[in-house]
Amino acid sequence: YQVSLHVFVCICICYLNLFVKMVAVVLLTYLPTTSTDRxxxxxxxxxxxxxxxxxxxxxxxxxxxxxxxxxxxxxxxxxxxxxxxxxxxxxxxxxxxxxxxxxxxxxxxxxxxxxxxxxxxxxxxxxxxxxxxxxxxxxxxxxxxxxxxxxx
Structure with a gap:
């Protein structure tokens, strides 16, 4: 039971980490780098x-x-x-x-x-x-x- 809970937590953390990286890529791609980018x-x-x-x-x-x-x-x-x-x-x-x-x-x-x-x-x-x-x-x-x- 402890092993499956540990695997579940690891999977959740991995997906959360992937989600955070995807959000960072989107923000860095689409947010202006300087105020003149507006x-x-x-x-x-x-x-x-x-x-x-x-x-x-x-x-x-x-x-x-x-x-x-x-x-x-x-x-x-x-x-x-x-x-x-x-x-x-x-x-x-x-x-x-x-x-x-x-x-x-x-x-x-x-x-x-x-x-x-x-x-x-x-x-x-x-x-x-x-x-x-x-x-x-x-x-x-x-x-x-x-x-x-x-x-x-």
């Missing part, structure tokens, strides 16, 4: 709706920016001289999560009332990390967000 620059040009559909299919959605720190991380990912769609759209300027945007990083004089309904982050010498609005049907590079894949 932001994915897509080196293709698409309209804002096409970019959003692409991000939803392959990642989570277009990137939302909640503060200066996140905006700085995006500046590290977007190549210089580029404009990249972010997940902000005019409807009282809401993020893709449908929450109102309280953080603002508009370039001087923006947003304008007539130039567009979708926001792009601009990485160039004039507007380093500032946002401008563009017509949603313009094709631009874009930023996808992976944050929902890693949060509980």
């Amino acid at each position: 932001y994915i620059f897509i080196n293709q040009t698409k309209t804002w709706p096409q970019a959003r559909a692409y991000c939803r299919l392959h990642h989570t959605d277009l990137t939302s920016v909640r503060n200066d720190t996140e905006n700085g991380l995006i500046q590290q990912v977007v190549p210089g001289g580029q404009r990249a769609w972010i997940g902000l759209r005019r409807d009282t300027w809401r993020w893709w999560r449908s929450s109102k945007s309280s953080f603002r990083n508009w370039a001087a004089g923006h947003p304008l009332a007539t130039t567009g309904n979708c926001a792009a982050s601009v990485i160039n010498a004039t507007h380093l990390g500032k946002w401008v609005e563009n017509h949603c049907d313009q094709k631009r590079h874009f930023m996808c967000d992976n944050s929902e894949l890693f949060s509980s």
Whole structure:
């Protein structure tokens, strides 16, 4: 009776050990290694709706920016001289999560009332990390967000 109990305990420990190793492999494979892994620059040009559909299919959605720190991380990912769609759209300027945007990083004089309904982050010498609005049907590079894949 003691031998079978000992074998049972060993089997349970072995399976538990295997389970822990599998969980560790999954976490190491899919969790970002740096905070910039949350932001994915897509080196293709698409309209804002096409970019959003692409991000939803392959990642989570277009990137939302909640503060200066996140905006700085995006500046590290977007190549210089580029404009990249972010997940902000005019409807009282809401993020893709449908929450109102309280953080603002508009370039001087923006947003304008007539130039567009979708926001792009601009990485160039004039507007380093500032946002401008563009017509949603313009094709631009874009930023996808992976944050929902890693949060509980």
